[in-house]
Amino acid sequence: MTFRKLVEETRQIVTASLASAGYPSVQFDVSEPPRKEFGDLTCNVAFPLSKQLKKPPAKIAADLIEFLRPLIKQGSLVLSAEPHPAGYVNFMANHAVLSTSTLDGLLSDPDAYGHLDAGKGRRMAIEHTSVNPNKALHVGHMRNVILGDTLYRIMKATNHKTTVLNYVDDSGLQVADIVVGFRFAGFSVEPPAGRKFDQYCGDDVYVKVNQMYEKDPTLVEKRKIVLKEMEEGRSEIARFAAEITKRVLDEQLRTCWRLKARYDILNFESQIVVSKMWERAFELLKKEGLVKFEEEGKNKGCWVIEAEGEEDKVVVRSDGTATYVAKDIPYATWKMGIVSDPFHYVEYGTQWDSSTLHATTLEQGKAGLFPGADRVVTIIDSRQSRLQRIISHVLGRIDSGGDYQHLGYEAVTISAGTAKALGIDIGERQFMHMSGRKGIYVGADYVLDHLKAKAKEEVKSRNPDFTDEELDSVAEEIAISAIRYNMVKQDLDKIITFDITESMSLEGDTGPYLQYAYARSQRILEKAGVKAPSVAKFELLRHEAETVLIREIAKLDLVVEDAAKSLSPKALARYSYTLATAFSLFYEKVPVLREPDKEVLAARLTLVKAFGIALKNALSLLGVTALNKM
Numbered sequence: 315m316t317f318r319k320l321v322e323e324t325r326q327i328v329t330a331s332l333a334s335a336g337y338p339s340v341q342f343d344v345s346e347p348p349r350k351e352f353g354d355l356t357c358n359v360a361f362p363l364s365k366q367l368k369k370p371p372a373k374i375a376a377d378l379i380e381f382l383r384p385l386i387k388q389g390s391l392v393l394s395a396e397p398h399p400a401g402y403v404n405f406m407a408n409h410a411v412l413s414t415s416t417l418d419g420l421l422s423d424p425d426a427y428g429h430l431d432a433g434k435g436r437r438m439a440i441e442h443t444s445v446n447p448n449k450a451l452h453v454g455h456m457r458n459v460i461l462g463d464t465l466y467r468i469m470k471a472t473n474h475k476t477t478v479l480n481y482v483d484d485s486g487l488q489v490a491d492i493v494v495g496f497r498f499a500g501f502s503v504e505p506p507a508g509r510k511f512d513q514y515c516g517d518d519v520y521v522k523v524n525q526m527y528e529k530d531p532t533l534v535e536k537r538k539i540v541l542k543e544m545e546e547g548r549s550e551i552a553r554f555a556a557e558i559t560k561r562v563l564d565e566q567l568r569t570c571w572r573l574k575a576r577y578d579i580l581n582f583e584s585q586i587v588v589s590k591m592w593e594r595a596f597e598l599l600k601k602e603g604l605v606k607f608e609e610e611g612k613n614k615g616c617w618v619i620e621a622e623g624e625e626d627k628v629v630v631r632s633d634g635t636a637t638y639v640a641k642d643i644p645y646a647t648w649k650m651g652i653v654s655d656p657f658h659y660v661e662y663g664t665q666w667d668s669s670t671l672h673a674t675t676l677e678q679g680k681a682g683l684f685p686g687a688d689r690v691v692t693i694i695d696s697r698q699s700r701l702q703r704i705i706s707h708v709l710g711r712i713d714s715g716g717d718y719q720h721l722g723y724e725a726v727t728i729s730a731g732t733a734k735a736l737g738i739d740i741g742e743r744q745f746m747h748m749s750g751r752k753g754i755y756v757g758a759d760y761v762l763d764h765l766k767a768k769a770k771e772e773v774k775s776r777n778p779d780f781t782d783e784e785l786d787s788v789a790e791e792i793a794i795s796a797i798r799y800n801m802v803k804q805d806l807d808k809i810i811t812f813d814i815t816e817s818m819s820l821e822g823d824t825g826p827y828l829q830y831a832y833a834r835s836q837r838i839l840e841k842a843g844v845k846a847p848s849v850a851k852f853e854l855l856r857h858e859a860e861t862v863l864i865r866e867i868a869k870l871d872l873v874v875e876d877a878a879k880s881l882s883p884k885a886l887a888r889y890s891y892t893l894a895t896a897f898s899l900f901y902e903k904v905p906v907l908r909e910p911d912k913e914v915l916a917a918r919l920t921l922v923k924a925f926g927i928a929l930k931n932a933l934s935l936l937g938v939t940a941l942n943k944m
Contacts, residue, residue, distance in 0.1 A: 316416040317868035320391040324355050324405050327392060331382035337363055337374075353396070353404035354865065360401045371401025379403065391415070409861045410853035416868040417924050421848050424927045428870035428935070432878055433474030439649050439687035440466050443570060443577075444481040444694070447562040448488040449516025451569050452755035453812055454695075454726040454748050460801040460937065461723060462693045463575035464883040467935045472878040477684060478577045481645065484559040485584040488520065490540045492562075493555045495519035498536045499526055503558075512565035513757060515558075547588055556584075564663075569758050571666040574794060574937045579684060580662055580673040586645055589656040589676060592636060595644035596629075598653070604708055605629060621707040624700065639701055646705050650716045651686015659683040689717040691881060696722035696807070721881050723806040728756055729813040735764065745811045761814070765793035768818050769826075773944060788944055792818075792826050795938045799825030802936060803887040823891050825938055828929065831894035832940040835926040838906055839919065846919040854917045859903040863896045863921065867928045874935065883936070890932045897925050 324344050332339060342359035360371035360378065367374065375397035382403070386392050393408040420427045442462025445455050462478070469476045483489070492515050495501040499522075505514030527534050543551040563580075570577075586592070596617075599605045605617045608626075615632030619639075629640045647653045658679030659672045672683060692702060702720030709718045727745040728738075738756070740746045748755035769792035774785055796817040803823060804810050816822075820830045839846055855864065866889075873889040876882070906922060909915040930940040 316391070316412055316419060317865065318872050319415070320407055320412065320868075321355065321872075323391050324357065327382060327385045327395075328357055328359050328403070330385050331378055332359070334381040334385070335378055337378070338366055340366070347402075347404060352398065352402070354407040355405040356398075357403045357405070358401075359403060364401070372397070372399055375401050375403050407865075409856070409864070412868065413852040413855050413861070413864045416864055417852050417920060418849075420867065420924050420927060421920070425931075427927055428874050428931045429471045430473070430871045430875060432472040432875050433469065435473055435475050436689060437685070437687045438469055438474040438476045438689045438691070439479055439684075440469070440476060440691045440693065441479040441481055441649065442693040443566075443575070444483070445566055446483050446486060446488040447559045447566065448492045448520050449562070450510060450512040451566055451758040452748055453728065453758060453761050454755070456573065456758050456761070456797060457723060457726050457801045457810065458693055458695070459570050459573055459575050460798050461721070461806075461883060463573070463937055464798070464802050464886075464935070465691065465693070465721070465881060466576075467937060468874060468877050468883060468886065471874055471935055474689075474878070477579065477687065479579050479581055479649070480577045481581045481583070482559070482563060483583045484556065485541075485544050485587060487537070487541065489555055489559055490537050490544060491523050492519045492558060493540050493544075493551065494533055494537050495523040496558065497540075497551070497554070498533060499523055510565050510759065512562045512569075513759070515562055517757075544584065545587055547584055567663070567671075569762075572762060572794070573758075573798065574666065576665045576667055576669055577671055578669075579659070580671065581645065582674060583641060585657065585674055585676050586641060586648075591644040591648060591653060591656055592640055594653055595647050596640070598647070598712065599629075599643070599708065602712055604711055619704055619708065621704045624704060624707075627701075627704050639704065642701065642705055643708060646690070646692075646709055646718060647712070649687060649690045649692075650709060650713060650718060652709070652713050652716070655682070655684065655686075657684075689719070691719050691721050693721045693723075696724055698722070719881070721806070724809045726801075726810045726812055729811050729816075732756075732812060732814045735814055761797065761812075762793050764814060765796050765818060766790055768814070769793050769796075772818075772820075777943060788941060791939045791941055792829065792944060795825030795829050795933075797825075798937045799828065799887060802883040803891070805884065806882075825936075826944070828890055828894050828933060828938065829941050829944055831897055832926055832929050832933070833942060833944050834901065835897065835922050835929075836942045838901075838922050839926075841907055842919055844919070846923040847916050848920070850917040850920045851913050852917055852920070854911075854914050855921060857904050859896075859900040860918075860921065863893075863900045863925060866893045866896045867924055870928050870932060873932075886932060886935055890929065890936065893925070893929055893932065897929070900925075 321344050340362040342357060342362060344355055344357050347356040360374040363374050364371045379395060379397045382395050391408055391411050392405055394406045396404050398404055440462055443459050445451055466476055466478050496503050501519045505511050540551055543549040544555050605619055608614055608616050608618055613628055616628045617630040618626040618628050620626055627639055628637050630636055657674035658681055660675050660679040662671045662673040665671050699722050706718050709716055727747055730744050733740045733746050766789045769789040770785060773788050800817045817824055818826060820826050873885055877885040906918045909918060933940050
């Protein structure tokens, strides 16, 4: 937390020095310098001044330093300031004060360390997962689930009142396909022994029915009938489809819960259709002049949305049927609280963290559970970017005070080595793209099981005294860590090529490496044989490796705030890795348990304890469990 205070104090000193020097007030940045010899912070104030004063930045920096130095008080977080020939003003922190302030603050409220009130209780909705309920999740879906859940954890830590939504497309073609398979193509409703129902539906029924359509046109006609009855929602076929959807959804949720994701509300597309929410949203669009009826051209007879910089989007076809976007727009207006809530809410189940998952219903239930949000983040892959831009445009015109954002990401592929390890032949290719319709994908459960098996082997070799229960629990946490960290550490606009061997490494930029760093810190405290004190002479921590570690610990809340502002869980992943490597350097350079001076030993043990708290809190926001042994 104290690094924030160091930055604030530096800004105050610079601002006061401008007034003392008679310089105009300007916007300037205070940030970390690119190299450690430039100090702990650097300020660019001379550059915007240079434009106004028509003087070289280096001259301004040299002049300003004479007014700035007297403002540095003894005992403050800032120790000194120096001008750089390039024109920057570099600041050195008072590490004795920084160490004491940081570690005292952390130890006074360890569970809340890194949390802050940036959101001020603002209502926020995050929609993620939203996998069609006709198949099991594959490794590509995991990126969406993990990204959404990590963002939820970050927003909760920054005091955003966050509701997590999972949209279930229970009235689409994919569900119709498996209903056709069960009712008209001879597939058994029960999966073979040992198969999860969602895996059976996706791998066998869905894929094979799509192959059968090419040979049997009558099945295509059956699909049209099934779709119509599903949308009307009153027939026996519709009831059967709802039962199948629930069975698949339950299995999907088990996979998501295994990944430690959790939700607040399940929304169902069929209910959006039946609720007439689209009709109300459509009237609102016409009233606001956001749609127009085409009298001629390729879209003659259609209602279209005109969005700046985008091709006109048809929302109602000439035959009166609504397009896909006509379902997304009313759902988005509901998320923003623009249209009245037509739903009641029922308890769907208890999740892995003991929280209650609710589902919308048009029948009896609780009312008013979701009043809408001030800010909505919809997480869907980048292929949906155009549609999401149109929705954002529409909402911006209807509700100028609302904040609707699409968080897109690129696809996940499988490396050649991983495909081979999973028994998939991809020939000479270096990676494999996935296709649910063709049955070319790697299931999320399959990846987790494989990661867990590899982790079990490693943990058992290192801990032969572990019970089977301990071994299973630790291996599961390592598997979750490997996949979660691998998915959030990447740039969202980059395709991920997932490699099982790389993600499991205890060295380098992996989730298990971070868990290992935490376990190592706990082992030091255990070996010490004494409890690390809550109060110590932290000013004795003068070794460079100690000051570097403390400086990283002090930044956690700044990183969490940045991740929340930029919707970038990667920032937190980068920080966690940097923090762990700073601890590894400290472990190598500083003898903790061999330190003869009792006061220095006490301070170092407390630093190790503080590191463990900071890393554990950061890992918790990433959805990774810190392990005492592994």
